Amino acid sequence: MSAGGGRVRIYDVAHLAGVSVATASKALNDTGRMTDETRAKVKVAAAELGFRPNAMARGLIQRRSFTIGLLTNDSYGRFTLPVMAGISEALVDQGVSVFLCGIEDDPALGKLHLDAMLDKQVDGIIASGKRVDRRLPVDLSNLPVPVVYAFTEGHEGSVTLVSDDAQGSAEAVEHLKRLGRKRIVHVTGPETFASVRERAAAYRNALGGEGIVLHGEWSEHWGHAAVDLLWTAEGARPDAIFCGNDQIGRGVVDALRERGVSVPEDVAVVGFDNWDIVASQTRPPMTSVDMNLKAIGREAGRLVLELAEGRAVEPGIRKLPCRLVIRQSCGGNAAVTHRRGGVEATVD
Amino acid sequence: MSAGGGRVRIYDVAHLAGVSVATASKALNDTGRMTDETRAKVKVAAAELGFRPNAMARGLIQRRSFTIGLLTNDSYGRFTLPVMAGISEALVDQGVSVFLCGIEDDPALGKLHLDAMLDKQVDGIIASGKRVDRRLPVDLSNLPVPVVYAFTEGHEGSVTLVSDDAQGSAEAVEHLKRLGRKRIVHVTGPETFASVRERAAAYRNALGGEGIVLHGEWSEHWGHAAVDLLWTAEGARPDAIFCGNDQIGRGVVDALRERGVSVPEDVAVVGFDNWDIVASQTRPPMTSVDMNLKAIGREAGRLVLELAEGRAVEPGIRKLPCRLVIRQSCGGNAAVTHRRGGVEATVD
DNA sequence: TCTGGATGAGAAAACGGTTTCTCGGGAGGG
DNA sequence: CCCTCCCGAGAAACCGTTTTCTCATCCAGA
Structure with a gap:
């Protein structure tokens, strides 16, 4: 189970299963043609070795990195973090990880992070901010990857998510x-x-x-x-x-x-x-x-993935509903127990 | 400048400069031997085409992804965000991007994110939490990549950073x-x-x-x-x-x-x-x-990079100093202007 | 003039997978 | 009995770089 030295490659799996690398790959991805027996044999071997494919090698040929970037100028994170949580939630099951880049309001920093992300072949970018009616200090309008805006102003013809x-x-x-x-x-x-x-x-x-x-x-x-x-x-x-x-x-x-x-x-x-x-x-x-920021994040994640996988998404601004959270400052039907909360003190 | 279709590859640069791919690579990385003239010619061609190397291809051979993972259970982000800011600050200049993974206190979620990160060949992992004396619900003790703990308890023989x-x-x-x-x-x-x-x-x-x-x-x-x-x-x-x-x-x-x-x-x-x-x-x-969390983050970023690049780092707990921020609740030498702050109101 | 080392540059292998192509053999139909 | 077709599986190409190896060429020294 994951020995110290070199990581286990598909070559090792193929070798253990007594098949070729090609067959191993197809077996593990449930593609290609082979007997159920062969497929099972490969899977057993992979499990035994704890094989996990190298995402870079896979990504190189598939032209997907299973990675998206979140660009934000909300350094305090009050808006971005819930959005981030939603994105993550929507994407982790698909094996997609998220780069978080805080760019303040510095165009140079923004460019730096953006370039780093593009070099890494992110499948898409989500831009987020602390203010719905301001843009990030970096131009995202002509990127080779799809962009979704969440809680910040987008460019012409872009997909934007905000709360209603x-x-x-x-x-x-x-x-x-x-x-x-x-x-x-x-x-x-x-x-x-x-x-x-x-x-x-x-x-x-x-x-x-x-x-x-x-x-x-x-x-x-x-x-x-x-x-x-x-x-x-x-x-x-x-x-x-x-x-x-x-x-x-x-x-x-x-x-x-x-x-x-x-x-x-x-x-x-x-x-x-x-x-x-x-x-x-x-x-x-x-x-x-x-404002259901987490839902905005989830939706942003879902949409950027749709776009990344080539499916069309209607551009424009989408407003997601807010939800009133009732506590005790309005009275009303709920029993207004003005409790102080179980404060316990120990003097020592 | 970054045409719409396929991205520009080093092949295109080499072709434009009239040299081989190998020479182009060496020229751009300032390695290998060639005349200054050739090197300059390649660089000009690269600049003209707006060439940026594909990090996945590069990473595959260099066995570096220029990526690190930040694992945290601090969903509110009060501690993690400043740490994250510090990490980013320390690493962005080296072209390293950071995956942020919020794992709550869920071991399954932790494993999911951890595996996703390892698949992506992160160069290292920083674990962070909301409490110095608790561990994350995921075992990081026998990973094929270096781990640094920031503001959370580490495993035996690990590198840990906390505030003093x-x-x-x-x-x-x-x-x-x-x-x-x-x-x-x-x-x-x-x-x-x-x-x-x-x-x-x-x-x-x-x-x-x-x-x-x-x-x-x-x-x-x-x-x-x-x-x-x-x-x-x-x-x-x-x-x-x-x-x-x-x-x-x-x-x-x-x-x-x-x-x-x-x-x-x-x-x-x-x-x-x-x-x-x-x-x-x-x-x-x-x-x-x-608590200088940002400094902790910077240091964590620096250290995990040291480790990733094979340099040795003394294990143990490192305490970084705190700093007292003076405001007005203690009086003292500073003029205690109990101002209400420039509140302006407009009735409409 | 011949040899040998230094130098510039390209060919090719490698990284670790996926995907297409090829091929042998068995089954089924004429 | 022969031909065809299909199926299972492997060989090889490919993704976009880096890096090692190889190879001309040139110049200096004998």
């Missing part, structure tokens, strides 16, 4: 309306982001054209500041706040608590991103819109 | 002492973690054997609970809290603020991990110990 921000946004607002909330405010990120505009539009649409949208930065600070703003202003206060991301949501929840406004009784809060580390650690844990 | 928890811990405590803090408490994670024990020991050591250590879970909740505990208990209250990670630190800072205890005036707080998204978003931003 509008649907996610609408779902959040409908949820709040269903719970009887009347004055729903949207606190979100900078208007320069396409996803911000799209979510805001869907929010307004769900409210029949009404609504209040506050734009700020993507931070807890802004969540705080927005609550200050809302509670200092004249007029009726909101009974629900739909936030553009979980960090803003966290700031909002904290600010409300500090003001003595109770969540979810007085004000319901919904976040966006379902970034577990943030959403589940707010007090109370925050209901949030999940 | 004791030094980091000591640095944090020294910092607090230098600022005149006298009653420093350590609030940290479960004692089952080796890093917890090591940090706690170093903390006690820095205090001359004294000290109070509170163990709980790795959560904001526990940070809160610990403060409750400390402020409800009899006796003198701490004037500094050194936390086992940033999430606990965040809970501590929040709990203190809610109690009206001011940070850093009354109590200084130090975190661990320097997880920017947490540490910089506490109010005030939190001083924290950075």
